């Protein structure tokens with residue numbers, strides 16, 4: 001049975017073209033900065049994000065961790081969203097490894113942090129308080145349903161952040177999905193921030209890796225931190241080669257995933273047993289809840305769907321997340337709808 005895996009876009013396998021590029025990649029020792037494929041990926045990434053320099057890292061988690069450790073010292077404070085990936089899902093790395101204190105500002109349902117809330121969270125110069133150094137935002141916002149932050153919002157927040165002498169980091173794991181949904185160049189979303197991380201390995205299909213981008217001096221610092229964290233790799237052009245294909249071939253097709261997510265949502269919204277979240281999907285992920293009429297919880301329904309060859313994410317007692325990506329074609333959308341109809345009615 002074909003497996004249709006809608007649990008996440010992290011499940012994407014590399015394309016045939018990526019596998020060929022990996023096999024043919026020129027490599028060198030990247031700790032010596034002698035891997036030409038890595039160097040070329042980093043140049044491409046910096047150019048796409050409109051930053052001076054960039055650094056290939058093993059994961060988005062490492063990229064965000066380095067971005068914060070480069071700015072916040074021991075006991076300093078970073079302001080981030082209460083539902084942010086960095087706060088919820090990065091194993092507390094900033095505190096465990098950097099002794100960085102965090103202040104969680106409530107994420108609004110549209111993924112934003114209210115400017116008033118951020119303003120109020122910035123510490124006064126007072127020996128009782130930690131020193132605020134940085135604000136982190138996330139676009140698209142995973143936990144808020146894959147919602148998109150606009151260029152205007154990003155500029156407004158950056159203006160506040162910079163006026164107070166702080167730095168701004170963007171967790172842009174899915175920043176190309178945000179740009180595709182808005183129909184803007186990704187630079188519109190990255191220009192206002194100092195640093196940005198984006199994932200090559202989600203909707204862009206590369207097997208491994210993220211890229212951290214910023215100024216030349218920031219990346220110099222970041223390179224040392226990456227080494228300190230054990231993330232300096234050697235002939236890693238093998239992986240960067242897939243990342244280059246991701247940047248050249250995969251960013252422009254993300255609107256297809258969004259269109260399929262909308263078709264999947266339209267079908268699901270016709271079922272009595274399934275209640276789609278308002279507005280969902282905003283990008284490539286859709287969230288919904290089982291109706292009261294359905295007996296059984298999300299876990300048991302997910303098992304029944306798995307028996308039909310369909311894997312979905314369970315995010316609550318009665319809640320699901322379905323993520324559309326490169327390996328979900330029109331047939332997969334049809335098959336998923338058939339299975340949901342059969343199982344939840």
Ligand SMILES: *Cc1c(COP(=O)(O)O)cnc(C)c1O
Nearest residue numbers: 059060061062085138142171173
């Ligand atoms: C996936 C993701 C990351 C990084 O995850 P890794 O699995 O460490 O690559 C960071 N932020 C967001 C919003 C993500 O979805």
